Amino acid sequence: MAVETTKSSLKLQGVRLTRQRKILLDLIDKSGKHLDAESLYQLARLQDPKLNRVTVYRTLKMLKVGGLVDELDLMHHSGDQHYYETRMKREHAHIICLRCGKVEEFFGEPLLQIRKQVEEMFGFQILLTRTEIGGYCATCQVQRAQELDEAAVGA
Ligand SMILES: [Zn+2]
Ligand SMILES: [Zn+2]
Structure with a gap:
């Protein structure tokens, strides 16, 4: 299709x-x-x-x-x-792990609300939106904590 x-x-x-x-x-x-x-x-x-x-x-x-x-x-x-x-594709935000590079997609109602609010508040005609959220995924949080521990022991 x-x-x-x-x-x-x-x-x-x-x-x-x-x-x-x-x-x-x-x-x-x-x-x-x-x-x-x-x-x-x-x-x-x-x-x-x-x-x-x-x-x-x-x-x-x-x-x-x-x-x-x-x-x-x-x-x-x-x-x-x-x-x-x-x-x-339907509007979505990208959630990016800055350590391993994994990319997840968030398809959520709040994105449509932001769009609506911006249109209303700024009288803006939106052609394109792009939402990116960077941080650490669950796996990387654990690994990072271990690395920080090891670094602390080594110091
Ligand atoms: Zn990660
Ligand atoms: Zn995507």
């Missing part, structure tokens, strides 16, 4: 759905993950060995400008990489 929606919205914007665009959109749509450009390039190449890096990066940019994918930095938890996900 998502691909059909994507196709028609591309058509609306007068963009031709070329083969490499379709490959990338499908990868982004179906992965359910937040893939960076390099991973997308590697996956796309499995489907079309003729694809080169420049084309993939250019296509991603085009999809972003066309409003089909969202580009995220996820708090730069692993450097300067940017991650891509479809815009078809």
Whole structure:
């Protein structure tokens, strides 16, 4: 379904759905993950060995400008990489572990409330929202506590 929606919205914007665009959109749509450009390039190449890096990066940019994918930095938890996900997804916040890089998604009513409140308070027409929450996941909290203990003993 998502691909059909994507196709028609591309058509609306007068963009031709070329083969490499379709490959990338499908990868982004179906992965359910937040893939960076390099991973997308590697996956796309499995489907079309003729694809080169420049084309993939250019296509991603085009999809972003066309409003089909969202580009995220996820708090730069692993450097300067940017991650891509479809815009078809329901609004959600990203919860990023700054230690192990795990990314969780929060789909909650409060996000819609924030949106509504901002629209009302600022008379703002919202086109795009992005919520990121950084911290330590449950596993990393335990590991961090152990590391801090060990450091204290070592000192
Ligand atoms: Zn973690
Ligand atoms: Zn997401």
